[in-house]
Amino acid sequence: MTETVPPPRVITLGTAGGPRWWTSGQPIRRTGIATAIQVGEAFYLVDCGHGVGRRINEAGLSLKNLRGIFLTHLHSDHTVDLASLAVFGLYEMLDRTNRPVTLMGPGDRGMLPPVSARAVTPPRPVAPHCPTPGTAQMFETLMAAHATDLNDRVLDSLRPSPLDLFEARDIEIPEGCGYHPNDDPTPRIAPFEIYRDELVTVTATLVEHPPIAPAFGFRFETAAGSVTISGDTAPTPNLVELARGTDLLLHEAIDFDFVESMYADRTDEGSRASRDHHYKSHTSVRDAARIASQAGARQLALHHLVPGSASDDVWHAAAAEFSGRFHLPDDLDVIPLRDDASSTENEEHRLARDVLARPRA
Secondary structure: OOOOOOOOEEEEEEOEOOOOOOOOOOOOOOOEOEEEEEEOOEEEEEOOOOOHHHHHHHOOOOHHHEEEEEOOOOOHHHHOOHHHHHHHHHHHOOOOOOOOEEEEEOOOOOOOOOOOOOOOOOOOOOOOOOOOOOHHHHHHHHHHHOHHHHHHHHHHOOOOOHHHHEEEEEOOOOOOOOOEOOOEOOOOOOOEEEEEOOOOEEEEEEOEOOOOOOOEEEEEEEOOEEEEEOOOOEOOHHHHHHOOOOOEEEEEEEOHHHHHHHHOOOOOHHHHHHHHHHHHHOOEHHHHHHHHHHHOOOEEEEEEEEOOOOOHHHOOHHHHHOOOEEEOOOOOEEEEOOOOOOOHHHHHHHHHHHHHHOOOO
């Protein structure tokens, strides 16, 4: 009897954005941004926000089946638990030294971003000897920071080095596209392939998340559907093109009413600069829905929610702007790439998502 392979699905491991825990004195509902794309037993991870290792374990995924890690950009809320994943995870990956996990993300920025026009005195950069490391160098540096621990385990316990279990490399931006980290970080560009195996093809595009550059959105194409992940971005035509006809778009969203409540009464330059950043670098709930509509996405899910502590009602405005199936996932929710009513799991998921999408009285 031929074994039935489950259809590809997305597991929203962590759904909050921003370098914060959001709640104090109570359990954290939404942990740091991280998304798993599961194809059969294999899975692929996009971003490594706070709590990613715990959420992978709670989702019932095994690191021995991890094929690749893809970082949309190098802000801390997307990378902060990469080190813990590599250091703690080596115990599940003892047989992976000859099959290392692909780790891909932005390369070295090449230059510092401009200083905010609001600065009275130009700030001093951190690590001026290496102020903008890319993914490969960041991973090597993170492992070097844990050398005392790792060398105990490698030399005394004969455990593999994470440097042998993960193959870190920088995503190469196509030459001649006009990209420049400061002058033109988001030129119009066609989606380009960055990874392929027998289960998925991954394409990328440049998205707009100043001042960081480069920043990427990713699309995973499988034999049974596609998912596009926006990364952090303001509305950009590149993302619309990447998501064209996708079965599922996971898009970031920010509540700008929250931004105003945070900074409206603050007059210091740091607060004003932070407010500036949110408006130029993120997408409103309604704009996320419009982008999904422009791309012809069949399903839209909002994640990387800022604030991560907001009521669900804040995000339901997107449902009114999008005619396809709308999802507001919690951590560890499962979303099939295609809505197959003949599948019991998918039908249960559909009913649960419909309940979530109804505006509350």
